[in-house]
Amino acid sequence: MADVPVRIGDRLLGDGKPCYVIAEVGNNHNGDFDRAIALVDAAIVAGADCAKFQMRKLEEVYRDSSLSGKDDDLAVEYTLDLLRRFELTIGQHKKIADYCASKGIEYLCTPWDVKSVAVLEGFGTHAYKVASADLTNLPLLAKLVTTGKTLIVSTGMSTTEEIKTAASFLDEHKANYVLLHCQSTYPAALHNIHLRFMETLREIHPLVGYSGHERGIAVSMAAVALGAIVVERHITLDREMEGPDHAASLEPEEFKALVSGIREIEAARGEKLAERVLSQGELINRENLAKSLVAARDLVPGTVISESDIAVKSPGQGLSPLKMSELLGRELKRTMAADDYFFQSDLDEGIATARRYRFDRPWGVPVRYYDIERFLEICEPDIIEFHLSYSDMERDPAAYLSGTYDLGFVVHAPELFAGSKLMDLATPDETLRRYSLEQTQTVINITRRLKKFFPKTKRPPIVANIGGFTMDVPLSAQEKAERYRIFAQSLKELDLDGVELTPQTMAPFPWHFGGQRHQNIFIFPEESAAFCAKHDLRMCVDISHTKLAANHFGFDFYQGLAQLGPHTAHLHFGDARGLDGEGVQIGEGEIDFDEVGQVLRKHAPTASFIPEIWQGHKNLGEGFWTALERLEGHV
Template identity: 30%
Template sequence: MNKENQTISLGSVSIGEGKPCLIVPEGGDNHRGSLAAAKEIAHSAKEAGASIIKFQLHLPEEEMVKKGMEETSSSMFKNWGSLYGFIEKNLLKPDEHAQLMEYCKTIGIQYFCTPFSLKAAELLRDMGVSAFKIGSGETEDMPFIEEAAKMSKPMVISTGMSTWEEIGLTVDVMKKSGTSFSLAHCISAYPPKKTSQLHLGVIREMRNRFGVPVGLSDHTPPEGVEDSSGKKISQEETIWGAIGAGAAFVEKHFTLDRNAPDADSNFSLDSKALKNLIQTVRAAEEAFDKERAVFDQEKPVWIWAKRSVVAVRDIAAGEMLNRSMITSKRPGTGIRSKEYHKIIGKKTKRSIPAGSIIQWEDIEI
């Protein structure tokens, strides 16, 4: 990964190089159009340990053609007729988003939002949001991306349903704009069911190709996915894999009640699961620490597993040492074998019996 745009500010929180993996609960439209419920979602996320909460600002007429959506999305949103119908029934109005953002400030959690149209982005800008989240459907919407980038708000851009070429076009636009941004690997399946559908290696590849922080927008259900043998792989194991690949953040859908009749409740986390995920990620980060030293827990093994310089034969006092006189054996209680060259050509102070571990006090330095 190159050194370009390695840290991105989303307001009171940052993502990128040297920062903890940020867990982003996605409240989405799980408030079902209720400002009170949206506030409760934000409060619940805060109580679970989250430092940011994401919502969505929808203006149906600005983002969708109603008839076209009825023809293409009715099977996924059959309880509402189409995605258009679902959004109409479950959205928060712009003034309610403004109130929600103020509430988030009051309780100390960062408000974050996805605009699904240019008009929505303009409204959020005027509200004073710190950053935008761009959904996967808008990744290659160049008119939208170009105009949103001009607003100079840091952007997190999801990449579901996109080819490398399409992602590259968006990256080019963003880099030319000078607006800081991050990418989110995303599989736009709700939810994915197999490990082979996760493609977590894309996280590292994106980082290498584009030189920006990359995270995971994850739709795996809390109960996990199956590998090719049918074994259940937990959600936590998926997240560990993402962190191992370098994920700067993980976005997870979040709900107050997994049994609620919401469009995404079946793959959302509740408060208890969110708290557990945050704790799991912090533990994973400890496991992925990059320090390399002789750790305290290794020292009992170090003393017997490392090797010392040992006399091959009896060595008289005053003899000059050469390579044929010594070998290396366990334990590591004498001159370290890595330092054997320091005693070649040196004289001994005393006689050293064959098979003895040679100490520094045995050598004239």
């Protein structure tokens, strides 16, 4: 194989690249140009990468005696009759190629003879398909190699030795090519397909795909799971039409389902990992359901820990039970009440502790009612952010707060309310929207009551995850616009006197009840900034969420922060990794906080912030103090 990248047009082919999906029209147009165009349109709607046709000059492909019908059997006579009736002209092929170019889908073709190659070279074709019947046609392969184009080579009807011979020929001529495993019967019986022969093909040549003629889509999707980098399937408007390929073809909705399934498999297949990485949803469920090592009784510093001092209980927010042997015999360095968690720091030399941090913008920490006094004893923040749960909404703040505090404050509204209801001020479900309005108004009223404890804050921000999520698929642009319109209506129905509702930027895949959803609004910076400008809103920009959105949708993260900056009231700082690794400890993800700092100093110089680190509050806020240490001097 040549050393240059293997590609078709702008698409690179290979391991780690999206599977290249070929919609094989072949002769399923049955000689009708308009039907051919309709099949191209169907391929586009289905999400195929290319629409492929076939071109042959019968006098070049068949013997004169075969063409005259003198001495061949009925099968050849039947085939030739169909080919004559179903053939498109060169002019029609050119129009189809031009139509494909205008619609942004690749036009490919299988040339069955040398003269057809010459014609297709005049079209500017980017690659060529070699039919299974021509795997052993070395003169045709030699001609195709001279074009310098990528070859997609089917291996149906050929022995292993024939495949090796053809591959050696292509390698000697430094061709760029992909071998397609293929069972050339129409439709193919499942027991004849032997998908794992792809493993043998990969020993012959590293780039392997699959050309399928089976019924349905499961086998073709399985080929992708087994590493096929190209999948070819026939497409038809009607499987009942005349012609040999229709029965082994997929109708448009089936083809669309195939492409969708392939993309889902690619997303799920991921990478070969040396270490298993827990998803954010698993971390949430682990925290809720797994076990921790806890103190079996009240313990004092200096206690040499024995088995009788340790119990194993849920939730999984402390030291794993797998660490019990390491804990035994250690001298405890802190006071523990019964049921307090043991932490990794009990095995280490010490933990990160709080101090007075120095930032050029107001900074603070997230708190619950019950731990505000404890946190204020060990650090001196400029602000605090109350993270309310739905149970907190029933509590009287005066039971936890007294006097006044020389601090600013922010309130984070619950995302989950009683009865497993998720806040959604943008939902078309009027019952849920009304419930969300009622609960949000309650949060607003609580925030007003908190103002007497924090007289420095005249108009406290309320951070809110507005909603606009869907269970299984993302919304269309039109549907998203409707969700924004509904939220705008909800804003008009809330009494916001004396407070400021600040929508939070969201990640593309929020975790609700330990499972994934699709988020649809307040993801794209330009879109969010435009909404804020129109409705005189400011936002809470969650740095981690916005980075995950940039990773998924491909927009420039730092440019996005610049767009959001003028509309930013408050910030959540956490690192991010991949598509759903949110709230990662600072410096352990993919964000350059020096660059974040430069952008925010220019575009949001007065916005306050807190560290938003996954389980940062544990062990007296150990995760928060680590984050603040690492952020100091950068943001």
